[in-house]
Amino acid sequence: MLSYVIKRLIYMIPTLFGMSLIAFAIIQLPPGDYVTSMLASMADSGQNVDPAQLDALRQSYGFNDPMWLQYFKWISGILLRGDFGYSFEWNRPVAELIWERMGSTLAISLASLVFVWAVSLPIGIYSAMRRHSVGDYGFTLLGFIGLAIPNFIMALVLMYFSYKYMGQSVGGLFSPEYVEAPWSWGKFLDLLAHLWIPIIVIGTNGTAALIRILRANLTDELNKPYVVTARAKGLPEYKAVIKYPVRIALNPFVSAIGWVLPELISGVTITAIVLNLPTAGPLLLRALISQDMYLAGSFILLMGVLTLVGMLISDILLALLDPRIRFN
Amino acid sequence: MLEHTYIDEAPEAAPAVTAIRTSKPVKTAVAGPWRLMWAKFARNKVAIVAGVIILLLYLIGLFAEFLAPALPDTARPQFTNAPPQELRLFATDAEGNSQFQLHVTGYTMTVDQASLRRSYVIDDAQVVPVGLFVKGAPYKLWGVIPSDVHLIGPLKSSDTMYLMGTDKLGRDLFSRLIHGTRISMSIGLIGVTISLFLGVILGSISGFYGGWVDLVIQRVIEVISSMPTIPLWLGLAAAIPLSWSPITVYFVITLIVSLFGWTGLAREVRGRFFALRSEDFVTAARLDGSSERRLIFRHILPSLTSHILAVVTLALPTMIVAETALSFLGIGLKAPVVSWGVLLQDAQNVRTIATAPWLLIWPSAAVVITVLAYNFLGDGLRDAADPYES
Numbered sequence: 001m002l003s004y005v006i007k008r009l010i011y012m013i014p015t016l017f018g019m020s021l022i023a024f025a026i027i028q029l030p031p032g033d034y035v036t037s038m039l040a041s042m043a044d045s046g047q048n049v050d051p052a053q054l055d056a057l058r059q060s061y062g063f064n065d066p067m068w069l070q071y072f073k074w075i076s077g078i079l080l081r082g083d084f085g086y087s088f089e090w091n092r093p094v095a096e097l098i099w100e101r102m103g104s105t106l107a108i109s110l111a112s113l114v115f116v117w118a119v120s121l122p123i124g125i126y127s128a129m130r131r132h133s134v135g136d137y138g139f140t141l142l143g144f145i146g147l148a149i150p151n152f153i154m155a156l157v158l159m160y161f162s163y164k165y166m167g168q169s170v171g172g173l174f175s176p177e178y179v180e181a182p183w184s185w186g187k188f189l190d191l192l193a194h195l196w197i198p199i200i201v202i203g204t205n206g207t208a209a210l211i212r213i214l215r216a217n218l219t220d221e222l223n224k225p226y227v228v229t230a231r232a233k234g235l236p237e238y239k240a241v242i243k244y245p246v247r248i249a250l251n252p253f254v255s256a257i258g259w260v261l262p263e264l265i266s267g268v269t270i271t272a273i274v275l276n277l278p279t280a281g282p283l284l285l286r287a288l289i290s291q292d293m294y295l296a297g298s299f300i301l302l303m304g305v306l307t308l309v310g311m312l313i314s315d316i317l318l319a320l321l322d323p324r325i326r327f328n
Numbered sequence: 329m330l331e332h333t334y335i336d337e338a339p340e341a342a343p344a345v346t347a348i349r350t351s352k353p354v355k356t357a358v359a360g361p362w363r364l365m366w367a368k369f370a371r372n373k374v375a376i377v378a379g380v381i382i383l384l385l386y387l388i389g390l391f392a393e394f395l396a397p398a399l400p401d402t403a404r405p406q407f408t409n410a411p412p413q414e415l416r417l418f419a420t421d422a423e424g425n426s427q428f429q430l431h432v433t434g435y436t437m438t439v440d441q442a443s444l445r446r447s448y449v450i451d452d453a454q455v456v457p458v459g460l461f462v463k464g465a466p467y468k469l470w471g472v473i474p475s476d477v478h479l480i481g482p483l484k485s486s487d488t489m490y491l492m493g494t495d496k497l498g499r500d501l502f503s504r505l506i507h508g509t510r511i512s513m514s515i516g517l518i519g520v521t522i523s524l525f526l527g528v529i530l531g532s533i534s535g536f537y538g539g540w541v542d543l544v545i546q547r548v549i550e551v552i553s554s555m556p557t558i559p560l561w562l563g564l565a566a567a568i569p570l571s572w573s574p575i576t577v578y579f580v581i582t583l584i585v586s587l588f589g590w591t592g593l594a595r596e597v598r599g600r601f602f603a604l605r606s607e608d609f610v611t612a613a614r615l616d617g618s619s620e621r622r623l624i625f626r627h628i629l630p631s632l633t634s635h636i637l638a639v640v641t642l643a644l645p646t647m648i649v650a651e652t653a654l655s656f657l658g659i660g661l662k663a664p665v666v667s668w669g670v671l672l673q674d675a676q677n678v679r680t681i682a683t684a685p686w687l688l689i690w691p692s693a694a695v696v697i698t699v700l701a702y703n704f705l706g707d708g709l710r711d712a713a714d715p716y717e718s
Contacts (some may be wrong), residue, residue: 014547014551015547015550015551015554018547018548018550018551019551019554019555022551022555022560026560026563026564026567029563029564029567030567030569031569032566050342054528066595091449097514130629143697144700144703144704145700146699146701147695147699148645148699148703149692149696149699150649150652150699151652151653152656152672153655153672153688153692153695153696156675156676156681156688157688157692158694159678159681160681160682160685160688163678163682164682178489234514262553262554262555262556262557265556265559266556266557266558266559267558268654269556269558269559269562269659270558273657274676278558283561284559285657285659286563288562288566288656288659289561289566289659291566296563296566297563298372300560300563301558301561303555303559304554304556307554307555307556
């Protein structure tokens with residue numbers, strides 16, 4: 001087991017390296033550098049700019065260095081000192097800005113994952129056991145629609161309904177009176193009242209996909225001889241289904257962390273922008289539009305790392321659950 | 329050594345029993361794989377309907393200028409945020425006789441004195457006659473053929489016919505949606521072509537050669553597919569300079585969307601290659617002295633075509649949604665280009681949606697219907713392409 005985990009960790013290194021290259025490329029992609037945009041804004045406000053001073057500025061930021069050196073400085077700053085660079089728009093180090101936002105991104109993603117599991121498990125079992133029943137077709141249709149509606153459209157629609165029929169203040173995670181308040185029972189309830197929209201929006205796609213997988217797996221499993229034997233020996237139906245076949249069919253639930261998580265984080269990003277949630281999404285979009293590239297690049301890198309860690313956890317859990325993986 | 333002896337001189341040359349009808353040989357029905365697949369596909373009614381919808385959408389995109397009653401950019405400031413007018417078949421004239429007359433009902437506009445906001449009420453008494461193949465605003469079909477005939481439009485060009493309402497500048501949403509169909513549907517098609525090219529080439533190389541080539545390509549795929557897509561698209565699309573022309577932006581956005589769409593396809597192709605590489609017919613071709621290129625392109629790829637087709641169909645909606653999402657966020661396509669995402673940009677906050685819900689409903693419906701149709705079509709194709717599923 002330990003050797004499996006170590007092997008899996010070593011496999012992560014090239015992937016992490018590739019991700020850091022992509023994030024760095026995105027940072028470098030916009031034409032010009034921060035000094036160019038500073039020059040533009042200074043010229044706008046009518047200040048005189050001394051070219052020599054600009055050059056000195058470039059020198060001090062290291063914009064004149066060759067690309068590989070810039071990459072090396074950037075990545076070693078992150079790895080050795082936790083220094084993600086400087087946000088030129090906020091005039092603060094990036095590290096001060098991202099952690100809180102990444103925390104809420106992670107929290108909402110996890111809440112959505114729990115939602116995905118909680119909803120798809122009973123529906124998946126039901127659909128597999130009552131195949132081709134009205135309920136099964138109903139859920140299949142719902143699943144198809146859930147897969148077809150893009151996150152942001154569903155967010156807009158739910159936002160509109162909740163505004164029109166419930167008079168709820170839409171967007172954000174808290175009502176205005178609770179934003180600054182200390183944690184209390186009331187604040188928690190208020191959070192739940194706001195959280196259901198993003199969680200449904202973000203979780204629907206994954207739920208629909210997982211129901212389909214669970215239904216297919218469980219159907220295969222239910223036709224196996226051991227289930228027939230169990231039934232023939234008079235095991236109660238719920239036991240003959242829940243005790244063994246469901247447990248085997250549950251593997252995709254664990255491996256789902258690996259492929260649902262990137263989708264969830266992706267979904268949180270755009271949903272948060274629409275619903276104005278205090279996660280990484282809105283800040284990332286703003287950073288990209290104002291070309292505050294160190295901030296934007298750090299978000300993209302961290303979101304990638306987050307999904308990679310999720311995949312690692314899912315692989316380890318899967319190996320714990322399934323000896324076939326562990327011993328291969 | 330045992331001598332083999334025949335009872336007669338030689339084995340029988342003719343069958344012992346005379347066939348009843350020798351003149352008419354038994355005819356065996358022969359159907360190639362494509363024909364079998366088509367037969368299987370045609371049994372799936374949902375997939376057929378989905379295919380027809382997709383075809384219709386492409387036709388709408390192809391003949392957008394002719395089908396749209398107005399030009400996408402014609403704005404009438406006196407009709408901002410006007411609600412949809414219903415198309416009706418029978419009109420009642422002054423004497424109360426009902427007769428066939430294609431028409432829409434007109435508006436009466438009231439101005440709220442306090443907020444100076446215009447509100448429009450559908451007025452059943454006003455009949456705006458509408459005709460087919462009417463002369464309207466001149467346009468050039470595909471930018472080449474000049475014409476001014478529109479499929480449907482008000483008979484009097486000063487009248488209004490807003491089947492889906494108007495936006496905040498008083499532009500006809502119906503016409504804009506039709507023009508948006510062209511952009512959104514074609515982005516999917518071009519994007520998937522690029523993805524297909526990358527996916528098939530890299531997937532086949534990876535699956536055919538294996539070894540370190542496979543390892544490198546698999547690492548690259550893993551990096552790309554484990555990055556959350558939306559932040560990545562955002563990051564790349566945000567780098568597009570504002571000064572670029574709309575057509576360049578269109579192609580760059582297509583490229584960005586497809587650059588991350590090929591990984592699934594490559595995986596699929598690679599998996600199939602691994603399976604097919606050891607098949608007898610491939611070994612036979614290799615022993616016959618076929619070159620590697622011939623092996624890949626003449627023997628292995630053709631037996632993958634149907635699967636690739638299904639995977640591509642399932643990948644298309646992702647591209648369309650990606651473009652829509654990027655344009656919606658304001659860093660994809662921008663006006664004057666009209667796509668479904670650009671249209672949805674107008675429906676960004678609750679207040680706008682509350683005053684003009686049609687700005688959200690119709691473009692969203694277009695996206696959802698397209699995605700659903702592609703999914704059903706793709707599922708149908710996949711089932712048809714699988715020889716083991718009955």
